[in-house]
Amino acid sequence: MTSAPIELAVSTVIFALRPAADSSRRTVWLPLVRRIREPEQGKWALPGGPLEPDQELSESAAFTLNETTGLSPSYLEQLFAFGNVDRSPGNRVVSIIYWALVREEEAAEAVVTENVRWFPADDLPELAFDHAEIVSYALGRLRGKLEYSNLGHAFLGELFTLSTLREVYEAVLDRRIDPANFRRQVETSGLVRATDQVQTGGRHRPARLYRFATPAASTAPTQE
Template identity: 60%
Template sequence: MPHHDGAPVRLAVSTVIFALRPDHTGLPVLWTPLVRRTVEPHLGLWALPGGWLPPNEELEAAAARTLRATTGLAPNYLEQLYTFGEVDRSPDARVVSVVYWALVQSDEAAQATAGPNVRWVPADTMPGLAFDHNRIVEYALWRLRTKVEYAELAHALLGATFTLAELREVYEVVLQRRLDPANFRRTMIASGRLRETGEHVSGAPHRPPKLYRYETAASTAQTREPFMKERPAS
């Protein structure tokens, strides 16, 4: 274990980003952007976007700034995830990282910075990352899969309006299992979370699907029955 006796504690911010994008087979999966480290420690390894916290900047502002600087992304959904501060996180200093997580739509993700030092990777098949960033991604995935049951997170991946089939696809990708379309439709309609926009998908043959949006007046604090109750094995 590294020894940092007498060394000041450094505070950093990092962000885990999730976007729904197709894989090589065309099926949608969750993707996460990584940045290549250009300095020691862990020179050349991939890591989460982030940076040091200046003394005069708020945490969320720093997270948004470093995210914009490294990936070009400015997500609407940015929330504090957890603080990671184990003594041995970094080999050359005591570093405490305040980690945020963000959800972006696929079209926004397509506009992200591209280059040799930015890489999008399926969130469930991470390479070996610098520091404890693999653990951070795993925690963020667990948090997303748990929270999607109780909060209106899917719209951050979909946009303001969506069909029930598109919404179900998000749940299936996040929860990693198929959901019965009829049961899903009944559950979502009965939940009071959704409202019909009065519009339909344009250009669709036969009966074009209805477009929905989240009902902002619905109470997010209300207890709801989730599709999945299991916590992942630690």
């Protein structure tokens, strides 16, 4: 009289910046996969899969991320473990959710198939299971964390202008930021260092290029 074992899965909320539908500016997008079997067949869901016995949690997240988008994450962190008894009809699944960021330059090359598609974070289709709630929670974490860390790093390449960095913040936080104040805040934060290069080409004064002072941000208690 052994009951069915509890299934343990790892799924990932993957964020990237992409031009908005009206292409005026960038907004937050994420890739979803269409479920090809029951339960919830046909609905869109977060990429993920069962945890393998010899696989670290973050490895599992990175694996499904690559499987889905063909990309490598520039940032990856555990979000939360969702395990409500009734979150999946018919079986008990505990999902450990990660969230990841990928650079815009790379996200442009991401794989798109019949069953893998990118959606704007503020205009999602109906999602399977409790995944809508998960995405909403992940978005909150992204916004919150951007304000007290150098998370913008993960969306940008090595060199960038302060305008570009500001656009990242405006896209994620979905509000305008005063360029003058933003400049001072970033410069005094110490997270960023000016280079002696500038970016020309715009119909205006060239912008100085910056780089991040620290290589990356990882705040999980363990680097698993």
